[in-house]
Amino acid sequence: MKAALLVGPEKIEIGEADPPPLGDGEVRIRPVLAGICGTDISIYLGHRPAPYPFILGHEVMGRVAAVGAGVGALRVGDRVIVEPNYPCGECPLCRRGRGAVCARKGSMGVNLPGCFSEYATAPAEFVWRIPDGVSDRDAVTIEPLTVALHGLLQSGIGKGDTAAVIGCGVIGLLLVHSAAAMGARVLAHDRIEHKRELARAMGAAIVSGGEDAAGLWEREGVTAVFECAGAGATVELALSAAPRASEVILLGLSAEPAGFLPMRLVREGIQVRTSMIYDHPEDFGQAIDRVASGELEPARVVTRSFPFESLGEALRVAALGNEGKILIAME
DSSP states (O other): EEEEEEEEEEEEEEEEOOOOOEEEEEEEEEEEEEEEEEEHHHTTTTTTTOOSBOOOOOOEEEEEEOOTTTTSOTTOOOOEEEEOOOOOOOOOHTTTGGGGGOOEEEBBTTTBBBBBBEEEEGGGGGGGEEOSSSSSHHHTHHHHHHHHHHHHHHHHOOTEEEEEEEOSSOOOOHHHHHHHHHEEEEEOSSSSSHHHHHHHHOOEEESSSSHHHHHHHHHHHHEEEOOSSHHHHHHHHHHHHTTTTTTEEEEEESSSSOOHHHHHHHTTEEEEOOSOOOOHHHHHHHHHHHHHSOOGGGGGGGEEEEEEEGHHHHHHHHHHHHHHHEEEEEE
């Protein structure tokens, strides 16, 4: 099959690879659209290890090409998306409902072959049929939407509350969109003006570069702060500027140290939570339902598209950090 092979840091070659084997309980998918994620960029740049040659990609919408033995709910030709993280289901964390942080989970395009190829395979349990009324572009962006929606649901905000979002990358933008759709008022912060304008278009009431965040959040009555930038400095900003009795939800994946004053968090009743991907199967099902109802339109974060043969160029553009979601046309 045709595949985009990562043969080294920042080196993509379009070549041939063996089709993924189809086991019992698995589904073979022919991708139609795929999205580039921050994880893809990290592996592409060599910041995370990969067993070269490796096939990246985990945000995928396609059609079922074949089903393995024991798969009864899906048929060849069905339009589907993949929930690309597969908890083991057996460890103590999985038994406690914490599969999102299962140390043994398989992840498409991370420790399993990805979807930037002619065919991809996934366990049927993690393959979702898409309702007819959902567009292909909305479908392929449901996976990052689910990451944002899970973070939103970790907080206690609701209609009429005010939230602050730091970092207007794809997850931050989708969190702005989801919070605004539920009736919350959203303040969005990013250093790049273009991304601030994207946040405004997604429903943010106020956008800024983050100057005087503490004063702004206090005046505007912020009750939840979502850190989506994934940098040590923005984590410190969230923890130091969060108003009294608010909560801070960390979605960004910063590898840098961040400092905070424990006394302030304790005395002022500031709650700190983390949000890692999503819970299976509840979150994906809820995200699909909200898109199918018209409440959420995740494709609004898409800013550019590239053909499959230009995946290397698309990854280079994505790594610059100036775009929203970049899609790859696989056919």
